[in-house]
Amino acid sequence: MVREINFYCRECGNGILLSGPPFPEMSRCEKCNIDYPVKADPALSGGRPLENCPRCDGSEFYVQKDFNRNLGLAVAILAALGVYLVFGLTWKSLVGLLAIAGLDALLYRILPLITICYRCKTIYRGFPINPAHSAFDLHVGEKYRKPS
Numbered sequence: 609m610v611r612e613i614n615f616y617c618r619e620c621g622n623g624i625l626l627s628g629p630p631f632p633e634m635s636r637c638e639k640c641n642i643d644y645p646v647k648a649d650p651a652l653s654g655g656r657p658l659e660n661c662p663r664c665d666g667s668e669f670y671v672q673k674d675f676n677r678n679l680g681l682a683v684a685i686l687a688a689l690g691v692y693l694v695f696g697l698t699w700k701s702l703v704g705l706l707a708i709a710g711l712d713a714l715l716y717r718i719l720p721l722i723t724i725c726y727r728c729k730t731i732y733r734g735f736p737i738n739p740a741h742s743a744f745d746l747h748v749g750e751k752y753r754k755p756s
C-alpha cells in the first residue's frame with residue numbers, strides 16, 4: 609500500500625505531498641525555498657504505527673476518516689435533487705433517496721482512516737493505525753492552537 613505524508617508550507621500554504629516508502633528525508637517548497645525535514649522513523653517504512661511525528665516530534669495524533677464530510681453531503685444533496693427532478697414526489701424518488709443515504713453511509717464506513725499530528729497538522733495516509741490514537745479531541749487540539 610502506498611503511504612503518503614501530506615502537509616502545508618508554513619509560508620505560502622502550498623500542499624506538499626510525499627509518497628513512499630522510502631520517504632525523502634528532506635522536502636522543500638520550491639516557491640519559498642524552505643526545506644522541510646522528515647525524520648527517518650521506523651514507522652515510516654515498517655509495520656509499526658506512528659508514535660512520534662517524523663516532522664515535529666510531537667507525540668499526540670488523532671485519527672479520522674479520509675473523507676471530506678461536507679463534500680459528501682453536497683454530493684448527496686445534489687443527487688437527491690436530481691432524483692426529485694427525474695421522478696417527482698413518488699415512491700420511486702423515495703427509493704432513490706434511501707439508496708443515496710445508504711450509499712453515503714456505506715462509503716463512509718469503508719473509507720480508510722488517516723492519522724493527523726496535532727502539533728504540525730501533517731496527515732499520514734496509508735499508515736497502520738495506532739490503537740492509542742483516537743478521534744480529534746478539542747481539549748488536546750486547543751493545546752496546540754497557535755495564538756493568532
Ligand SMILES: [Zn+2]
Pocket residue numbers: 617618619620621622637638639640641642
Ligand atoms: Zn511555500
Ligand SMILES: [Zn+2]
Pocket residue numbers: 661662663664665666725726727728729730
Ligand atoms: Zn507533527
